[in-house]
Amino acid sequence: MSVDADHKRLTKKKRSTVKGRFHRIYGRLLEGIQDELETIVVEKILQDLETAYTELEARHEVFLETFDSESEEDKPKINELNHDLTGMYRELCKSRSLCENLRQKIKHEQDSKLKEQNSMKHAKKNKDTETFRVKKLEAYFAGSIRDYPSFKVDYERHMLSSYGKDPYALKQCLSGEALTVVKGVDNDFEEMFRRLDMKYGRAEKLTDHILNELKRLKKVQEGDNMKFISLVETVEKSWLDLKRMNLEAEMNTATMVSQIEKLLPPIQKREWALRKQKTESKSIPLSFKEFLNFLLEEKSALEYMESDLREYGTAKGKINTFDANESGNVENNNGVAVDPLQVQLQENQQVMKQVVEGLAQVANTEGKFKCWYHKSDNHEIGDCSIFARLDSQTKVDLVRKNGGCFSCLKIGHLSRHCHSRKPCDIQNELHQTCGKIHHKNLHTAHIDGISFHNSTQVINDDKNKNGVLLTISSVQCKDMSLTTLWDPGANMSLITHKTAKRLGLSGQDITLSVTKVGNVTEHVQSKKYVIPLTDLRGKIWTIKAYGMEEVTAEVARVDMSRVDQLFKGINKNDIQRPTGQADILIGTDCCILMPNKEEQIGNLQLMRNQFGYCIRGSHPLLEVPKLSNHGIVRIYWASGKIIPLNDIHVLDRDNIKDKLDSLFDIEGPGKQTTLKCGSCKCGKCAIGQSQHSIREERELNIIKSGMTHDEESQQWIVNYPWIKIQTTFQIT
Template sequence: MSDEKILKQLKASRGYAKASLTRLYQFAHDGQEIEIATLSTLQAKRSRVAEIFSEYEGYNKQILAYDEYDTEDVADGESKYFLILSAINEAIKSKGTPCSDDGNPAFRTKLPKIEIQPFCGKYSEYTPFINLFRAIIHKDRAIDNIQKLYYLRTFLQKEPFDIIKNLPLQTGSYEEALRLLDERYNHKFKIVNEHINSLLDMNALVKSTSSNLREFVSLVKQCLASLKNLQVNTETWDPIVLSILFRKLDSYTSRAYQLERSTDSDPTVLDFLAFMEKRALALENAAPLVAGKPPRAVVNIAATPGASSCAYCKSSDHKLFACNKFKVLPSAERIKIAKEKELCNVCLNIHRNKCKFHFRCNVCKQAHNTLLHDDEQSPNQITLISNTQTDRVLLPTVKIKLYSQNGTEVHVKAILDSASQVSLVTSKVIEVLGITPNKDGTTIVGVSNTNNVAKYSVPLEVFSLATPYRPLQPCFINTRFGHVIAGALPQPTNKKSSKVSLLCLDCKSDLDETLQQFFETEKVPEMYTEKLSEHDLCENSFQKTTVLKDNKFQLDTVTYGQKSSSFLATRCLHELATKYKEQFPLASYILSYCTYVDDACYSHSDIEVILEAKRQLIKLLGKGSFFTHKWASNCQKILEGISLDKQQFDDLDLQKNNVYMKTLGLTLNVAKDFFSRPKWRDSVPNVKVGDLVILREPNSPPLAWPMARIIKIYAGLDNKVRVLDVITPNKRIYKRSLSGICILPLE
């Protein structure tokens, strides 16, 4: 229909409304007619004049949208409306009934405003939302379609808003928006499924209190009533629904129901819900009131002038944990005061219930406040000298390369014994190599002339992991200790002259320096290569079994255990970043390059970019049903719009000075915006020559770790000592890092 025809129809409708308004004007100014009119007639005409004037104004607004030069005298219509209104009110007042402005009795109670809850895309909430919207806004003829479209946009969030946000703001777009929403969310099958899933996903009753039972019954009734309103036949569902509900009950409630129900007939849902309500009422009536304890009142958290907050100095400016006078007291006296005043050992406050804080002592890591740590405890006695003998000795080890029967390379660890004339190998290595041993009866004589018989022997070739050296014949090898001769000796032709000797004419190397170099090169570096085939297998499995559907990642197979959960979680985040990279570029960049496990850290010099990144990140994670929490920032503007329970820091008294949070494996100072390692926060004095230490040995129990003394330290550019030389009681010198020793107190 063209604009001219629409304009013509609107003007005709406005003319009809104006004519009706004129007739009512003539009625109001006809003294005889208004005098004989009954009270009900006056009230009906009063309501009618309000409807006509509302229609008249609506037509004027729509006509102005098509013809801004319309010559209608709107002031004349308004004056007629007010004259009619005043005349009818006077007539009603004269008949003895006071009236309000809307023509209804003045004593009518003012009803609260009806609020329409926003619609976020949940199928089960669409029908109540659209019905209420149609009743309040859609049927109001005083509002044009453009205004109705605007109101509709304000009540939509997330995906529903995205569906209609690109529609132009014009008259025809309103009906199109209603059609798009109806096509997207008015699906009876999905709505029924959501109500059934709400029954299946109900939380189990852990404790049968009256409030829990009533909440349980309310949710069941709500789901069944919703299914009945959708014209779903649930009359034969009682066995299925009862089976679902029985799984949610605790053992006591389930046993009580089975004992009370009648066994002459089959149980029904109505009988079950009646039992639950009866049990909830019984629990409420049986709950005794504690004598002498008044009901709990609501406490306003506000400091009253003159009220004492500190339990020690009675000052209202601070709490006990911040009292400087309390801090300087000896530890024994602080503990005594806390016991006398019956203070909580964690928060130093007075309360009867369990403390909601979980602080630990910074010194001993026990569950009490650091101010209550006993500093005067006698230190543990440490034995520096022991007369016990030990059979532990140090033997040089090396990693060597062997080849199995099928040619596979195998790395094993060997012990070097220069005084031995034979080489021994364990049976486990032979099994790994897959070599069949030969029967043998060689006698091996030990140090104390003990005889042992080797039953089997195998031919093995030993290869180096560092050089292509192959011990086929004696050769010179250049090592960090100098040139050495190694290899198999040739078999002599004359067994009588089989003496072979190696003579060193001049040895200038220092023995301590040689041993030091030996221990520096003792450990063979371990090489770990990633197997790309495993990554490819995981990626192929993810692509085949995981699908993003209805903002949720769903698995087509059943996974066993929790080992795959970390890979699936991080892989799902990567999938979101890749799939929606064009739509959310900032959020995609954050998930790809600024996320460690489940922590995301992002910074920018422009605050508007940060705000846009926050918005994109919330929307992108929402598409995979990931929800953010523990927000923290050095700018309060960024945290606007985020509820307090989703922020890292709250407004508790004990956490006002707590600006540290753990993220990315480090500690972040949110106020000063820098990272630090917790154990490096406090300055620790350097070790010095002469300190007594214990050497850490990962392969030995702590009680067997050897003692040593520092003889040399190596300071870095920051004057911090991290490497040092130690000497053991048997005069052996080792170079160790600071993390490889335990410093012993000398006092």
């Protein structure tokens, strides 16, 4: 849908304003954590950050509506905006993690302080131990083999100088699995470290763990910048961990370099090949360190491209003219061909990522606030009026991201395990109850066709008793309105002879090879017409169509009065849907004229092209009569091709008769007469004596006359003459 430039600029400005507020709050949060502000202050800043992100998501959705999701030119910008929002969501998750770590750290310090006070009281009471002030611990280890080298270095550097070989100080730095390893020997410093070294400090274990992690990496597809950045970060971390243990030689091999090369996108792989070729020409071998430096340079460049510095650059509008019968590659504004399958794959990956994130948060969300939207216990989320006023997509996204139940909106369980699971009791204008399993606040999302349950849905089941709307609209041609069927499954355009005669068109005689539905092919005599079509702006599009007696069955009348309830800004007058048989069928030979999807509600799509709006699919609010009890729509001509006149062989009638007589003489014995011996008038045969025809009896006499008996070999020899001269046979 075309959007006014001022509106687009305004929505972008609002999104940028909210984005700037988000980054400012994020910066204040990091500064507060670094300056060790009070926990309550940091948590307040985090709440402001959560609110800013929610508003940013809403502005983001409004801005995306100004783009055409089906346009190849807008898809790269849409993907760029989604990547940008994903980056800010990572910053939000990082902020949550930092605040949680701050809480755990403060709790840990309080526990340590309490233990210190108890220890000091015990020492003062017994007067046989020294008291000391516990310094804030600066090293922690929970049992990850990748973290152990850095933990050991940090402990020896910072902790030994303050606490010496104190087992209590070492124990306070351990948690999780690492604390279990030293259980039973937590009063012996040397034995504790010996066990930790045996479990986590063995070089071969660390090496195997890192190399296995590198082997599990997947190949990065072209254009997936975030995945490439993640790949480089993983490789760099692996190199640094091995280097800390003086084991960098494990990665400094040609095999490892070759393995990582296979994971690179085509562009980075080509750049590295050129650099390697240039260096090897000087007889200078490349090490893994140089390969890593190359990856870091590429990572830095992609991070710069993903930053806000590239957001403002937009190309000015261009005026393009197209010919309906021209063919060419679909390109974006930069002249780079866009792979629709790759774009669709990236969109599916983003949806799957949201689903997985939503499911992963379910296990960790028990015991949170009653209203997780306001982080408050003053009211339930189901009674929250602010949440109920949000738009449908925002509500579904928030429920999914917070791990909420779609039946009761509470967190901590899935919808299929909900004890409050019950059908929605909201009624429509016809007093029909919804009956679907979802919360009443999500009813509008169900009406809008948004799928929020993590389950498979059958969109074309038989529950809907209505028929299906074909893509039909009215097109102007020579001041006449033509009922036009837009058929992406046809490879040629068709027009009825009746319509061509009404338009006064004179066609060129041709022969078509037409393939019908069911893969049935036949040859028909037709005509090729040149048809001028006029769009809404007065531009004339000239197409070629081939004549047929009829194209489709009767198109039934559909009540379009409710279409304004489904699509915003659209009324029934915007969609002209004619009835009766289609006058013209336009196929993919005129793909530049095919309608594109503007909006979708469930199984109903709003389409638009140069000639206006049209709809296709089905929806409960639109009553579409079926053509038969089986719901079959009769479309006769699916595809075809023109047969050149040089490929058609014409034979005269006499020649055809001679060839047929010759064929029957050779291939049709017994077909020359129906008289039977015994019913003829020769008077020499008894009635019913022979069951042969006259021709068969003649052949039998020829065979008998050619039979001789060889007394020596005791064999019969049969000579059967050629009925027709052998040289006249045609080799087949």
